[in-house]
Amino acid sequence: MPGTLDPIDRHILRVLQRDGRISNVDLAREVGLSPSPCLRRVRLLEEAGIIDRYVAVLDPAKVGAGLTVFARVWFKTQDAEVTLRFGEAVRRFPEVMECYLTTGECDAVLRIVTTDLHSYWRFQADHLTRIPSVLSVKTDVPMETLKRSYELPLR
Amino acid sequence: MPGTLDPIDRHILRVLQRDGRISNVDLAREVGLSPSPCLRRVRLLEEAGIIDRYVAVLDPAKVGAGLTVFARVWFKTQDAEVTLRFGEAVRRFPEVMECYLTTGECDAVLRIVTTDLHSYWRFQADHLTRIPSVLSVKTDVPMETLKRSYELPLR
DNA sequence: CAAAAGTTTGGCATATTCTGCCATTCAGAG
DNA sequence: CTCTGAATGGCAGAATATGCCAAACTTTTG
Missing domain, CATH: 1.10.10.10 (Winged helix-like DNA-binding domain superfamily/Winged helix DNA-binding domain)
Structure with missing residues (x-):
């Protein structure tokens, strides 16, 4: 319409x-x-839902969320049951900002926000790798942010 | 303060x-x-800069930005000159929503937004791989979004 | 080409909200 | 207990949002 x-x-x-x-x-x-x-x-x-919502954008470093990491996850199996449970689990973790299922090299990609490397390590050890579906995790740790945009390109 | x-x-x-x-x-x-x-x-x-700004969040699918992909980039060399030029280049592309330099397996991680796979392929072929610093690119293409949050966790 | 139907616009009146000021209350130090 | 500084609540004026209606514009129809 x-x-x-x-x-x-x-x-x-x-x-x-x-x-x-x-x-x-x-x-x-x-x-x-x-x-x-x-x-x-x-x-x-x-x-129309084209504008989904309005949000305040906080400075991550100033609210104790200064570290962004990307985790690539491999599942034990790829059946619907496993991915469903994995989704439920990550939705419960506020540290997980984004989570996508992928078809490439790994099974899922996550963007995770924590205070520092130590607290990330604890999150990975205590929570992420304990989700039953998870076989292994590889982490890419950014040293520096070159760009962070909130504006979708509008053709 | x-x-x-x-x-x-x-x-x-x-x-x-x-x-x-x-x-x-x-x-x-x-x-x-x-x-x-x-x-x-x-x-x-x-x-205090704790609230950085306010933004409207659009529905990506409804403004022709329905595909999010993650690209891992390897540089030819890792010197400051190369990373600087790479940063300048990605800041000019509106499709690149986020870009981080990493210390792990690859040299940079990008979150890129386009309309569909075809337009992503064109972006990668015409623009991303043509940045002089770039040696190679590996792409993880999400099939499904399990979570997307805009709320930083507040301890 | 002209007329009609539908859509979008601009302006106005009203209700709500924002903004700055001041007296009061509250918490902590001496 | 008293003093001091900070945070709160309320109030008045200014700015903004909201809903309604007539006018202008665009598109369809005869």
Whole structure:
């Protein structure tokens, strides 16, 4: 029903991806509309689920979540039962920010956030490797962040 | 300066990580304060950089960014010059959402967002592998998303 | 080409929220 | 117990959001 996004919609989305708390008045000025139709478009984008939600982005280092690591996981078996239980387990761990099942070299990729290497090691030893489905884990530890973006590219 | 976060600050951060556009009146009610001191705390958290920014989270599938892939990159050499140029290059690509230098098996890990496998393949062939520093790339393609969170764990 | 239907826009009135100020309350030190 | 500093709650004015309606625009239809 909301066929495609016109240039104004994309402009709105671009702005809101950079500043999710901009006032509707300023947003309207920025995209070249008056406040009324601008707010209406935002509401439609929300109702269509194109805008999923608004969130505050915290500085990881300042809230004790300074270390991001990527873990690649191999399962003992690949049946539905195993992956289902694995999914339930990782959803319970707040340290696991993202988790994907892959078809490549390994079975799952996780992005995990902790305070430091020691607390990551504890998480891996005490929780991650104790999930019954898990055969082994390989960890890539970033030394430096070259880029971290929250803006999806809009064609 | 802002020694530590007290329980009310953490409560505020937890709520704002779930709903970055909640009105200050509702936020105050939720954390058990009146609007005035609540707004004051939020402003202090912003000024301290603990709240970095507010963003709208879009549904990737609905804006033509439905495929997330992880790419592991090996460099030809590991000197500072090479990594610097690599960083500049990836920052220019909007498809690259995150990029970290690693000390493990590979030299860099990237999270890349595109429309579909075909457009990813084109991105890798036309852009990623053409960065002079890049020796080789291995890609893990997720089949399914088990978890995607935007809330950092707050101890 | 013209007329009609539907959609989008802009402006206005009202309700809600934000913002800054001040007196009061609370916690801790002397 | 008293003093001091910080945090809180309430209030008034300013800014913003919200809903409604007429006008302008776009698209379809005759």
